[in-house]
Every structure is written in C-alpha cells, then in structure tokens.
Amino acid sequence: MLEIKDVSLSLGDDGNHVEILKNINFTFENKNLYVITGPNGGGKSSLAKVIMGIYKPEKGQILLDNQDITDFDITERANLGIGYSFQQPPRFKGIKVRELLRLASGGFDDETDMCRLLHNVGLCSRDYIDREVDNSLSGGELKRIEIATIMARGLKVAVFDEPEAGIDLWSFQKLSETFKDLHENYDTTIIIISHQERILRLADQIILLADGKIKEVTDGEKIMADIAANTRDCMCGQDCRKGVNRNVECIG
Ligand SMILES: Nc1ncnc2c1ncn2[C@@H]1O[C@H](COP(=O)(O)OP(=O)(O)O)[C@@H](O)[C@H]1O
Numbered sequence: 001m002l003e004i005k006d007v008s009l010s011l012g013d014d015g016n017h018v019e020i021l022k023n024i025n026f027t028f029e030n031k032n033l034y035v036i037t038g039p040n041g042g043g044k045s046s047l048a049k050v051i052m053g054i055y056k057p058e059k060g061q062i063l064l065d066n067q068d069i070t071d072f073d074i075t076e077r078a079n080l081g082i083g084y085s086f087q088q089p090p091r092f093k094g095i096k097v098r099e100l101l102r103l104a105s106g107g108f109d110d111e112t113d114m115c116r117l118l119h120n121v122g123l124c125s126r127d128y129i130d131r132e133v134d135n136s137l138s139g140g141e142l143k144r145i146e147i148a149t150i151m152a153r154g155l156k157v158a159v160f161d162e163p164e165a166g167i168d169l170w171s172f173q174k175l176s177e178t179f180k181d182l183h184e185n186y187d188t189t190i191i192i193i194s195h196q197e198r199i200l201r202l203a204d205q206i207i208l209l210a211d212g213k214i215k216e217v218t219d220g221e222k223i224m225a226d227i228a229a230n231t232r233d234c235m236c237g238q239d240c241r242k243g244v245n246r247n248v249e250c251i252g
C-alpha cells in the first residue's frame, strides 16, 4: 500500500515559488487500478513525479508498505518496486526487445517468459523479440514494449502518465485491453493518468485532481453510471452526457 500523507509541493525559482500540490492525502491499496484525471495544469504529472522521487515534497510523507520513503531517491524507490512510464518512452538504438526485457527483469533469460510478456501486451513475440527498440517502432508498439518491461520488473506500483499520448486509436484500444490484463493477471498496483473514458472504465477508483487538490474520489462503476444517467437530449437528434470533468459532451 502506498500512502500519500499531507503532501505539498512548490516549484519554481526562489522568490517565484508556485504551489503545485496542496495537502494531498490518499492511500493506494495493493493490486487496485487507479485513474487520476482532471484539467491540464492540475498537478497530475507532478504527483506522479512525487511518487517516483523525481520531485521532493516540501511537506508531508510518502509511505510504501508502512516504510517511510519520503527521502528516498528515484533509484532507491525503483529498487523497492516503484516504476514510472514516460509520456514519451525513450528509444534505445542498437538494443533489441529481448535485451531490453532481460535488462528490465534483472536477468531473466527464458524465451517462453519473454514471449508470454509480449503476448500479454498484444504483440506477436516472433515478430518483435529480435526487433530493435528504435525509430522503426510506432508509438503504440513502443508503448506496449515499455509496458512489457514494466510487467517484467514485477513492480509493486506502476505509474503511467497519459499512455494514450501519441498513439493511434486502434493501438489505444489494444493498449486499454493490455491494462485490463495487467490488472487482472499481475499483482502490481496501477496508477494511470488519463482523460480517456476507456481507461476510466477500468478503474477501481477515479481521482479527480484540479488546482493541486484532490477534488473528488469516485468509485469507477459509479462514475460510469453517473455518465449514463446524465445522458439526455442535447439538440435535435443528439444526446449529451456529463463527463468526469463535468464537461457536457454531445454525442451523435
Ligand atoms: N518544473 C516546474 N517548475 C515550475 N512549475 C512547474 C514545473 N512543473 C510543472 N509546473 C507547473 O505545475 C502545474 C502542474 O503541472 P503538471 O503537474 O504538469 O499538471 P498536469 O500533469 O495535471 O497537466 C502547472 O501549472 C505547471 O505549469
């Protein structure tokens, strides 16, 4: 379980500090899938970076399974099993997928394990295991390979920042199935920053973060029911629905 206790964060130059996170309190329970959503600039990526140890909060504590990790750096947290997926995954020219998976897992070499991982992220292992992790891969392929490396690490907590960014719709649909499988078949606690309804649907809990504060925590099923209940006539022949961010969307 990952506990965020009364965390505040300010960033910027001396004399020009901006308060980014304000007294955040939240407990991420083991094996659950959480989606953090909310407007741009609300502090979502900053919270992810606080969890990873990239930003150090000026106030508050972070505990992993009751251990205080507030002063741990990125490497120490990675060793404890906290991983972060970049908004744009890096490419590694000259490194093959199998080598990347071996490095990520800390040495597993078994081809069957690697193939299972690639299969779980929706890639045909025969076609990908000897591919280079370079510009020949599309954004969606790269994202799925990165997720395979996260699974290979057997992480306790995995944070994904807007995994939908930069990938096409078809790949995105496969990607959301990948998250579903990851949630069902692995013990990792999953935290996804996303605006996508397809991802919101997978959540055990949805956290609405705006203006550096948690505005609302909602049960995943409830919020989807709310969206359905708010469907009403928008214009002639159109439906409208209220999204998580309380924006009314017209459909049709
Ligand atoms: N390194 C930084 N220095 C100063 N301000 C920052 C820095 N990083 C983010 N911010 C500001 O913090 C706020 C929250 O940013 P961010 O966490 O990226 O929001 P989100 O991911 O929800 O869009 C924004 O106003 C942004 O401009």
Ligand SMILES: [Mg+2]
Pocket: 044, 045, 046, 161
């Ligand atoms: Mg962000």
